[in-house]
Amino acid sequence: MPVAQPARPIRLYDFELSGHCHRVRLFLSLLGLPVERIAVDLAAGAAKRPEFLARNPFGQVPVIEDPNPEEPVVLADSNAILVYLAGRYDADGRWLPHEPLAAAQVQRWLSVAAGQLNYGAARARVLCLFKRPGDLAWAQEIARGLFQVLDGELAGRSFLVGDGPTIADVALYSYTAHAPEGGVSLEPFANVRAWLARIEALPGFVAMQRMPVPA
Template sequence: MSAITLYRHPLSGHSHRVEAFLSILGLQADIVDVDLMGGAHKKPEFLQKNIFGQVPVLTDGDITLSDSNAILVYLASAYDPKRTWLPQHPVAQADVQRFLSMAAGKVAYGPAAARLVTLFGAGLDHQHAITSAHAMLAVLDSHLAHRQYLVGDGPTIADIANYAYIAHAPEGGVDLGNYANVRNWLKRIEALEGFVPMQKSPVGLCA
């Protein structure tokens, strides 16, 4: 039995961030699927793990953590002795945080929101989410014009945090065809040793 357990949903990009990073770090973890459609994340047993009733949740021995970006910070700090995934230099750390904020903001309200509409029937403004996604992708494509990764010369948790919902943006009706630099960046993340893909979803899952 692994000391690390990840509570996740297989179609959750937030969960995938953690699952992919665990694999890249070579960490063994028990994976527990949470039945979101059945409301398991809102039941008392799960709420003891995360008061907000969201996946993912990670337990590591006596430690229980929620929020995907916070979990990435923990794993990078605890299990990456070279500190390449979360650089030690203050400016680089701040730059990583900037892109973690992008993952929690512009990505969440753009491609992730658009995907929620098409896959899960979320009552959100689909066109607004698509428009927001393209605005974000245009900026990101420009940022990646002369660099391989989001921060510095190598991959960081900033890349891991932003990957899944951008890679799966087409599931929400967001075409990546005009963003060659973004597509090449996605391929570089997918080529990382230990990377595991997120399960693809049929459009209109809950239609």
């Protein structure tokens, strides 16, 4: 059964500018869960050190440590963390539906978050912010294609699945909201912008740090 509140804070190994980390910070806050944030200095190679690789052999953030179950949990991957937190701490079952079709629709959007969103808007943002080599135009094209589909899916509806927000919305929010930092304008996508505003109006919403938008 889901647990309403943990007795001890969940530890989050975190990087402030990561959208993957932000989606976990956002969901922890939306659930009202206590959290201890542990900054990981990616530039200094902290995620590749043996003590971190013991938590996530892929050497990536975010990672959570939940000391509250009888067997403490260490879990990596932002989408997997969303599923875990919803399953364990969402006592009302609102964030991860159990009805088969709704559950499948949430999974569809989690796949999009790991696919088109990651290779599009998230990649374009990394290339612009951190001056990484790569095909920026290709990433921007993927992002615009996704947002065109997303804009159509949101026509006449408030959230991606059902009548209220789910972890599908949380998974897609961060990199969509910060797509302009990768040179992808959201101006053509009115339904997407309205959806972002609805998420930002949710009780417990926390923003991710804004960075400069490239000319």
